[in-house]
Amino acid sequence: MATFRTRKRSRSPRPEVLQKPRGVIHPRVQKVGPEHFGIVSVDCAKARSKWMLADFYGKVLIAPETVQHSQSQFAAAIARIRQAMRDHDIRDLLIAVERTGRYHLPVKRAFGQAGFEVRIVHPFTSKQFRQPADPENKTDDTDLAAIHRAATNGFALLEPEWDLQARELQLLVRHRRDLVEKTSALQCQIREHLEAALPGYAALFDKLWESDVALPLARHAGSAAALHQLGVTGMAKLLHQQDRRFQQRTLQRIALWACQAAPADAAAVRHLAIAWALDDDRLQKERQIQALEREIASRLVRTPYILLLSLPGIHVVSAGDYAGEMGPIRFYPNARAITGRAGLYPSRYQSDRVDHADGPLVRRSNRKLRAVLLGIADNLRKCNRYFRALAERWEAANKDPRDTHVKIGMRFSRIGFQMVAGGQVFRHPCTRERSYILEKLLAFHREHDTTMAQTLADLEAAVVQVPASEHAAEAAPLAQELEKIRGRGRRGPQPIGDILPLVLARLGVTSVQSQASGS
Numbered sequence: 014m015a016t017f018r019t020r021k022r023s024r025s026p027r028p029e030v031l032q033k034p035r036g037v038i039h040p041r042v043q044k045v046g047p048e049h050f051g052i053v054s055v056d057c058a059k060a061r062s063k064w065m066l067a068d069f070y071g072k073v074l075i076a077p078e079t080v081q082h083s084q085s086q087f088a089a090a091i092a093r094i095r096q097a098m099r100d101h102d103i104r105d106l107l108i109a110v111e112r113t114g115r116y117h118l119p120v121k122r123a124f125g126q127a128g129f130e131v132r133i134v135h136p137f138t139s140k141q142f143r144q145p146a147d148p149e150n151k152t153d154d155t156d157l158a159a160i161h162r163a164a165t166n167g168f169a170l171l172e173p174e175w176d177l178q179a180r181e182l183q184l185l186v187r188h189r190r191d192l193v194e195k196t197s198a199l200q201c202q203i204r205e206h207l208e209a210a211l212p213g214y215a216a217l218f219d220k221l222w223e224s225d226v227a228l229p230l231a232r233h234a235g236s237a238a239a240l241h242q243l244g245v246t247g248m249a250k251l252l253h254q255q256d257r258r259f260q261q262r263t264l265q266r267i268a269l270w271a272c273q274a275a276p277a278d279a280a281a282v283r284h285l286a287i288a289w290a291l292d293d294d295r296l297q298k299e300r301q302i303q304a305l306e307r308e309i310a311s312r313l314v315r316t317p318y319i320l321l322l323s324l325p326g327i328h329v330v331s332a333g334d335y336a337g338e339m340g341p342i343r344f345y346p347n348a349r350a351i352t353g354r355a356g357l358y359p360s361r362y363q364s365d366r367v368d369h370a371d372g373p374l375v376r377r378s379n380r381k382l383r384a385v386l387l388g389i390a391d392n393l394r395k396c397n398r399y400f401r402a403l404a405e406r407w408e409a410a411n412k413d414p415r416d417t418h419v420k421i422g423m424r425f426s427r428i429g430f431q432m433v434a435g436g437q438v439f440r441h442p443c444t445r446e447r448s449y450i451l452e453k454l455l456a457f458h459r460e461h462d463t464t465m466a467q468t469l470a471d472l473e474a475a476v477v478q479v480p481a482s483e484h485a486a487e488a489a490p491l492a493q494e495l496e497k498i499r500g501r502g503r504r505g506p507q508p509i510g511d512i513l514p515l516v517l518a519r520l521g522v523t524s525v526q527s528q529a530s531g532s
């Protein structure tokens with residue numbers, strides 16, 4: 014009988030110092046001496062900031078003063094700091110800037126370009142260092158003192174620098190997400206106005222926004238009586254004129270509804286006018302979303318995050334969202350750093366013998382990254398057989414559904430880290446029924462009507478990211494697709510059939526062998 018050993022979870026080693034690793038400054042202070050180490054504290058606002066210079070002991074060398082966010086004012090402040098360094102024999106110095114939305118960025122850039130090391134203090138940190146010293150008293154000067162205390166205690170942190178491509182990808186995915194949320198809000202509003210003017214009409218369609226019939230007929234007729242008068246024949250004729258595809262049973266369902274529809278609102282005409290104006294806005298936003306998704310895909314294929322497409326349940330959009338919020342994988346030494354940044358771990362309260370180790374998820378985290386991870390967890394639970402079986406097993410064991418949701422997100426973060434950081438298609442039970450990266454990418458570009466030139470460029474860029482050991486596996490579905498296209502003959506344009514040989518050549522496949530039928 015097989016025996017199973019439970020693997021003990023390794024405990025994190027105790028920290029060597031109490032400060033944050035990216036905030037330690039004591040070796041530098043020891044090297045030059047505390048009285049020769051300066052800290053410039055900056056409390057930022059929208060158009061101006063307040064700053065002061067003090068040594069490590071807290072002796073104020075330049076009293077708090079205001080600097081306007083302009084090139085000349087920054088230059089004057091930097092000149093004053095350099096002069097004070099000479100006057101007080103300051104041999105090493107750092108700039109501690111409190112994060113304030115985006116208002117701290119001009120300050121950070123100005124001092125960084127002047128050659129100073131700029132570190133960031135989180136507002137939560139400065140608040141905790143201010144309250145014990147100045148309870149019930151918050152001013153710019155008390156904030157500056159708190160920023161100084163935070164820096165001396167190792168809580169002014171160095172932030173990794175994002176390259177331009179990663180920053181632009183993040184902006185694109187966030188802009189797309191914002192448009193999707195606005196489109197969803199518009200859809201809710203349109204449904205409300207449709208229900209007022211055409212009660213029960215929207216409920217006739219399982220997928221109202223994907224239907225090629227629903228909104229065009231409602232726009233043309235404008236009322237249940239008009240649809241009833243058109244009848245099945247009239248509706249079919251109208252849709253044929255607009256070159257729209259439909260099923261006869263759909264028109265019969267509409268005609269049945271029209272003959273027994275509930276009375277419309279008295280202001281039905283105005284409700285419809287608003288609904289069509291909102292629908293025009295929705296259609297425009299959907300076109301923008303399509304264009305953004307094409308651009309996101311074009312940037313994703315040039316990063317190792319494209320390897321995530323080999324996981325069943327991960328598609329181009331979800332991989333792009335993950336890549337945009339994660340940034341370069343070099344920022345993360347291990348998978349725990351990902352879940353730590355996303356706050357995918359329980360809060361803990363322990364005092365003496367009281368120990369609540371399984372509290373709710375920590376509140377202070379990168380919420381956007383957490384949302385992306387949990388969204389991917391939803392996709393994996395629905396579309397990946399391995400994760401679906403895990404979720405069913407945990408559900409049978411009466412596990413909290415929220416716990417299951419988080420655990421799937423954490424497992425994905427570990428698998429994803431191995432794939433992206435290692436540049437490999439990770440061998441794991443969840444990839445037993447492996448998806449093919451180039452096949453998914455090709456299907457995505459078909460759905461988005463991408464130009465053939467851009468499709469070919471993206472496929473070739475993706476080939477560079479795919480490990481050489483996986484080229485044969487990636488070529489198999491593309492070769493089958495090419496064989497199907499050639500088997501059908503050239504009836505009309507076949508642009509995909511023109512680009513597939515080029516992609517197969519990049520994968521090292523120069524010819525397509527016909528497979529035996531097996532009959």
